[in-house]
Amino acid sequence: MIEIRIHGRGGQGGVTLAKLLAAAEHREGKSVQAFGVYAAERSGAPVQAFLRIDDEPIHNPNQIYEPDHLIVLDPTLISPVILGGLKPGGWILFNCDQPPEYYAAQERGKKFRIATVDARSIALKYGLGSTSVPIVNTALAGAAARLLGMNLESVIDAFGDFGFGGGNIEAAREAYESLRLQRSEPAPGEMHRPPATVGAAHHLLDENTGAPPAVKTGQWANRQPAWENQTPPCNFVCPAGNDVQGFLAALNRDDVDGALGVLLETSPLPSVCGRVCPGFCMMQCNRSELEGPVNVRALERYAGDHGQAQVAAAERRAERVAIVGAGPAGLSGAWQLARLGYAVTVFDAGAEPGGLMRTGIPSYRLPRQALERDIDRIRALGVEFVGDSRIDHERLDELAHEFDAVLAATGLQRLTSVDLGVDLGRGERRVMQGIEFLDAVSRKDVRVDGENVIVVGGGNTAVDAARSAFRLGADSVQIVYRRTRTEMPAIPEEVDEAMDEGIHIRFLTMPLQIAGGDGHQRLRCQQMALGDADESGRRAPVPVPGSEFEIPCDRVILALGQKADLSLLPEQVELHQHAPIEQDGAAPVYPAGDLLTNEGTVTAAIGCGREMALLLHERFSGEKRYADKPPEASVVRADRVRLHHFAVHRPHGENVLPVEDRAGSFEEVHRGLDGIEEAHRCLSCGVCNACDRCVTYCPDGVLHREGDRIVFDYDYCKGCGVCVNECSRAVIYMKAS
């Protein structure tokens, strides 16, 4: 009986080689037995296969411990144990590109014979396997056939059992021909020649340690992992351009000041945004797939209210910039430019900076001290405010000649109205605009106690007006909106709270006309139904014929939206994103905020103000300080986050003023978080947070941390992909190689 043991690594085809040779010997009339022993079922793990060949039937079910010969698919698999079991004088058939004389024909006193065949090159030549992991078993089958004295055709015929053809057959033939045998004794006729050695023979084992030589196992990889931060969806969507993940990461280091610092890079108004932002980041938060989005808004508020930041302006530049409008866009522009060293003067029609944040957002949502905290930080940079200074078309032109550049951020000054059959005089008791009502509320200049108030509209101004009326002691407050809750642009939480406060919302209701006089005033309405989608993508309301009805009311407040007043700007100007208005002999005018975009949120205005300010800076300095929008493909959505790695933790809500305490009071409803624990819920999607699961789980220890990066040792990475699967946040991914 001949017993052969094959040593390979998972994926190299050693077990199949045993079965191929068995099938070939079977064709030559031998009894055969072939089987494998599998270790860890993993690419690269050592695998043994066994082959018995005999003229008699074979019964022995045991593994082969003392083989007659070895076939080794990878010389680095040789160990003292393997050689120790080999019978003296046995052949070792190696897959390697060295001549057999390269190796010493004995190890620790035991003699054996060596045959080599460059099966790897042969497999590559015939396209067997991949270029990184060639499959060498069919070539070795050809070589082994020669060593075993088999007819090569038996081997090739046996290939048919396995469905091997084409290149496998060519490889077997070439290996059969190119097998090189060690001449342990000189052949007859060659006695006068010295032994054909190539330099000093190399020992299979390290002389001292008995260890096999090192092998760069990375050569087996057919793919490689890579580490690169991606884009979290919160950062991608934030209209202000905030590094949401970044400030949450700072909070997770208990660094509240650092968190504020991250926010102030992009926005001067964290205490404001932390109260009034609709939370675009929260709407896209991947944590929603678990138990709910991270309460980013409340955490921003916490950082804004509790953090301390040292903000300094760069060296003063020569250029002077006029900013028209001290709302969020103007303040954002002022913040960026002042920090860059520009002399900034901000003009506003109001007495104090803040724009609608001061006059249009009621203090129960945005207390004035929160606004002042953010504005004081801007003042501290040396920004000059000029109040009570309404800038019209002519004055803007003057500014464009007095200053080196103008940033125009006047917001949405034109109020949308509707003809209800009555005049809309300023301060008109029966019908007034929501923006004007809220301004009057902020100045404590309006009373609605005992009145039945109807607010028309579905945006934040409508909800703010209704909730303000409720606080001022109105007898009843109703919102009339011509679409449904789904289409309402107001922040959903605000709508919920309004309803909690007893404000009734009449959906699918269109106001037509005010009827009756003082004391008997009624709003005539019509029932609507939702029709097809309009240009905004929302389903348009259509009247239901014959559905008119009347609601008694003392006051109607219109909150139907605002538009930009472009009369300020040079005539016949067309607004383009990211481009100033140029006029001969005058400084460039940069439109910014709602005037330009009509987005209608503080957050978007901040983002636009910053972008236009940095564009302005680029013009004067040549320095580009804004980043281009990352591609959507870089955004790590929930399907790429390993959500199952995370335990469920319910979101932390803010403390809230009880409903029964809200009537008659403009005390702030949302009271903030008690601490920063909520930040721990951040999944850090697409951004490495040094959790080092990859380092822990890499089965080969071929990656490690260097500072904030993970570095791979590709010489030894087999591309198993464990790190990719263990990376909770898609920072490690597989690249093709």
Added chain:
Amino acid sequence: MSTQLVTGNHAAGHSMALAGEANRTARGSVCGIYPITPQTEIVEYVARFPFSRGRVIPVESEHSAMGVCIGAALNGARAFTASSSNGLAYMAENVMVASFYRLPIVMAVVNRTLGPPWNIWADQGDSLMFRDFAWVQLYCDSSQDVADTALLAFRVAEDPRVLLPVMVCMDGFILSHTSMEIELADQAQVDRYLPPCDIPHHLDNAHPFTTAGMTMPDETLAHRVDLGEAMARVPDVFEEHRAGFRDVFGREVSGAVTAYRAEDADHLFIASGTVSTTLRDVIDERRARGERVGMIRIKMFHPFPADAIRRLCAPASRVGVLDRNYAAGSGGIFWKEVSMALQPRGDLLVQGYLTGVGGVDVVPATVHGVMDDLATRETAGAPVWTGVKR
């Protein structure tokens, strides 16, 4: 019939597929399949087989795989499946239902160590956990034995005197993944050997009835007595169909027990599965030295061939039982059954040995150690572990 170089898994899949196909003229065949190492190749083979009248149904668990077989057999189909190790443990409830329903289902079991710790190598603990589940269990010692026993299993299971399910067991990897030459049956032979499957109590729309509903204690007791009587008839039926197998295939399929050089043996060794192959070689070696040693290979476990073992052990003074399984707290399961069978022989020393538990290779040196221990010990004692490294 042809000699081919195939694995034990291939042999089992081939025989079960041909048996299923053989029932195409009756109510067809059904195989519920769910993969688990090392049996997966069996169900893969069956799934590729082009049945004329049969369904291979991939399901979500072993429990359902047996559930499919139960439903199919209740409708008169020839039903079969395969499993291993923890998959069998998950299947357990339906394994019991199959036999208590008296359904002649055949299941190939590739014996694999139960986890944890996770281990894929041979150990009979998985099928032996069903010792009391009224299945006939047959332990094979070669791939040829697997191929032939799988066919014999259908014949025995479906015999109207039996109507019990049968497990055909083989050592994981040692047989399941080892290529050797064996003779594989062809369809014509199997068609001749296996008559159409006729399950007398299969469901019939024309004659509706309820099966295995709630029964009172008296009726359940009668059911158990019936089970026992059916089990008791298995050895004779098995021998009858073994003879029929020889007529059709022209070769022997091994019997419930096989004695080797036992007739004059003073020391007898009892084993099952592939351990018996190694044992046989060592016996030859020891016989050459003049030692009076012999062996008995047990193939059938439950009904346990106690009479045959008593008869074959008559000349011996000492008996060693080699178990590739371990019931913690007692010992090898075959050893306990053998001890029970030999209880009337008070003069006999019966010693248990735990060999190859957890898939450890049972090599000749292991067997020599067992033989030396049996020869030198004064009394029987607790089961002896072999091959322990720790």
